[in-house]
Amino acid sequence: DAKTTQPPSMDCAEGRAANLPCNHSTISGNEYVYWYRQIHSQGPQYIIHGLKNNETNEMASLIITEDRKSSTLILPHATLRDTAVYYCIGQGFGNEKLTFGTGTRLTIIP
Amino acid sequence: GAVVSQHPSRVICKSGTSVKIECRSLDFQATTMFWYRQFPKQSLMLMATSNEGSKATYEQGVEKDKFLINHASLTLSTLTVTSAHPEDSSFYICSAYRGPGELFFGEGSRLTVL
Numbered sequence: 001d002a003k004t005t006q007p008p009s010m011d012c013a014e015g016r017a018a019n020l021p022c023n024h025s026t027i028s029g030n031e032y033v034y035w036y037r038q039i040h041s042q043g044p045q046y047i048i049h050g051l052k053n054n055e056t057n058e059m060a061s062l063i064i065t066e067d068r069k070s071s072t073l074i075l076p077h078a079t080l081r082d083t084a085v086y087y088c089i090g091q092g093f094g095n096e097k098l099t100f101g102t103g104t105r106l107t108i109i110p
Numbered sequence: 111g112a113v114v115s116q117h118p119s120r121v122i123c124k125s126g127t128s129v130k131i132e133c134r135s136l137d138f139q140a141t142t143m144f145w146y147r148q149f150p151k152q153s154l155m156l157m158a159t160s161n162e163g164s165k166a167t168y169e170q171g172v173e174k175d176k177f178l179i180n181h182a183s184l185t186l187s188t189l190t191v192t193s194a195h196p197e198d199s200s201f202y203i204c205s206a207y208r209g210p211g212e213l214f215f216g217e218g219s220r221l222t223v224l
């Protein structure tokens with residue numbers, strides 16, 4: 001499993017785009033980048049995953065650098081309900097034994 | 111998305127008693143489920159992999175005789191904390207695997223041992 005590094009905390013103003021970085025310089029060619037988030041006292045929620053190409057869904061966009069050593073999760077219009085801990089995980093596709101790091105605690109400021 | 115349900119969501123028990131937590135996949139069959147534990151302000155720590163019809167695989171340092179896991183059907187895995195002590199108080203979370211890229215988490219169960 002690739003080791004990932006994330007800033008421990010970030011603030012973002014409500015309505016602005018929240019950009020959450022993740023470094024995964026040791027990720028191997030067949031490992032995907034997964035993003036989950038955990039709102040306080042709830043189970044983790046899947047957000048998005050990608051391999052090489054940028055991905056977008058109804059929740060967020062995932063931008064992966066060409067060398068795949070880092071990525072950025074973008075929440076385009078952050079709301080107060082996006083306040084949570086966000087986890088970036090490097091994992092082989094089909095291997096669902098996820099290893100969670102410490103994540104980034106994102107606080108949306110009114 | 112798929113739904114995974116845990117029960118109970120909160121439980122308080124006396125030291126020395128056993129507590130059972132259920133994890134159900136409500137709309138799909140899951141041959142593999144995972145159990146995590148989370149202490150306050152810490153990340154999720156994988157405890158064990160639960161496989162339907164076979165013994166669970168425990169992570170290093172997790173006592174298999176204390177945390178009994180049973181995956182008797184394709185939609186239900188149970189975690190029993192035996193002879194619970196205050197240090198077992200934690201947030202227990204399960205996840206169910208539906209297929210590649212499809213892992214769904216339960217809402218979590220908060221255990222408090224007095």
